[in-house]
Amino acid sequence: MALPVLSLDQLRVEFKTPSGVVQAVRGVDLQVAPGEMVGIVGESGSGKSVTFLGMLGLLPSTARITGSARVGDTEMVGASTKVMRAVRGKRVAMIFQDPLSALNPVYRIGDQIIEMIQAHQDISKKAAMDRAVELLDTVGIPQPKTRARQYPHEFSGGMRQRVMIAMAIANDPDVLIADEPTTALDVTVQAQILEVINRIRAEMNTAVVMITHDLGVIARVADRVQVMYAGRVVERADVNALFAQPTHPYSQGLLHSIPRLGQSRLLPIPGSPPNMLRPPPGCGFSPRCVYAKPTCDQVIPELHPQGPSLSACIRSAEIELGVAQ
Ligand SMILES: Nc1ncnc2c1ncn2[C@@H]1O[C@H](COP(=O)(O)OP(=O)(O)OP(=O)(O)O)[C@@H](O)[C@H]1O
Ligand SMILES: [Mg+2]
Numbered sequence: 001m002a003l004p005v006l007s008l009d010q011l012r013v014e015f016k017t018p019s020g021v022v023q024a025v026r027g028v029d030l031q032v033a034p035g036e037m038v039g040i041v042g043e044s045g046s047g048k049s050v051t052f053l054g055m056l057g058l059l060p061s062t063a064r065i066t067g068s069a070r071v072g073d074t075e076m077v078g079a080s081t082k083v084m085r086a087v088r089g090k091r092v093a094m095i096f097q098d099p100l101s102a103l104n105p106v107y108r109i110g111d112q113i114i115e116m117i118q119a120h121q122d123i124s125k126k127a128a129m130d131r132a133v134e135l136l137d138t139v140g141i142p143q144p145k146t147r148a149r150q151y152p153h154e155f156s157g158g159m160r161q162r163v164m165i166a167m168a169i170a171n172d173p174d175v176l177i178a179d180e181p182t183t184a185l186d187v188t189v190q191a192q193i194l195e196v197i198n199r200i201r202a203e204m205n206t207a208v209v210m211i212t213h214d215l216g217v218i219a220r221v222a223d224r225v226q227v228m229y230a231g232r233v234v235e236r237a238d239v240n241a242l243f244a245q246p247t248h249p250y251s252q253g254l255l256h257s258i259p260r261l262g263q264s265r266l267l268p269i270p271g272s273p274p275n276m277l278r279p280p281p282g283c284g285f286s287p288r289c290v291y292a293k294p295t296c297d298q299v300i301p302e303l304h305p306q307g308p309s310l311s312a313c314i315r316s317a318e319i320e321l322g323v324a325q
Helices: 048-055 081-087 109-120 125-138 157-168 187-204 215-221 239-244 249-256 316-321
Strands: 006-017 020-032 037-041 063-071 092-095 175-179 207-212 224-229 232-238 304-306 309-311
Touching: 006 048, 020 037, 020 048, 020 207, 020 224, 020 232, 037 048, 037 215, 048 063, 048 175, 048 207, 092 157, 109 125, 109 157, 125 157, 157 187, 175 187, 187 207, 187 215, 207 215, 215 239, 224 239, 224 249, 232 239, 232 249, 239 249, 304 316
Parallel strands: 037 207, 037 224, 092 175, 175 207
Antiparallel strands: 006 020, 006 063, 224 232, 232 309, 304 309
């Protein structure tokens, strides 16, 4: 693998709250190479967003971040505000689910992109405007010159998300973090947005982290996947391996919850995730797991090789052989 542009090493995020310390992220590792797309998948509350918001210094002051998160060779954990600002928007850009809340309703689309460009590049307003129009064209906005003069309310949801992508790539970042970028969109527009992100990754060799709870999105665009549960990575696999043979019972549950044609709703995994104010001493999934044994509740299982993947289930070998009961 090429040298990673993003590398997390035992990243942890805790929040101080009136009820105690919430252990939201409990030792996450991740490496992403240039041009690679890694999917991060897991149920709501599993720590997907907090991992990356923490790395970028975008969490409230109640958050305590430890471990390591490097962008190239810049360490982000404990970095000064100046370093964080230099990295954010320039070397790492983030796209969120709700583009309307990230766009300012009273400024023209073009001016918002110009502001993003001029925050990191010393170029004239005219040159930045030309670049803004070019970016709108890149993300598939028709008549970009006219559109640049319009306001966010004149754009549809899908077009606003394209604008967010244009802003994210304005400074040619090494890493793009997309946090549920298509969840609020209908399936056709969702496919178009994924196509735009995928094309940018290929043309600009941008590393992409695709955060989603939708395995369909992962199947469509990601190369590799990390499955998160209760603030930890429970499985790391190539996309094909994950879909062919998930090694962790939680990943298996997720795969069963994908809606199929003719089936109108997701099949939920019975039970609910642990309370992160008091995370369990062993495997967080154990209370919901059909394979759980008493030892599962004693120590937190580490990732270990299982076939072509890495699994954090102590029974992964028995499960693969079909002898677990
Ligand atoms: N400011 C905060 N203070 C306390 N706890 C927080 C705070 N922000 C997030 N958390 C907790 O951190 C955990 C992880 O949250 P996170 O937003 O990363 O989940 P997620 O996997 O992105 O879920 P979703 O799919 O719903 O976006 C949750 O238990 C959440 O309640
Ligand atoms: Mg989230």
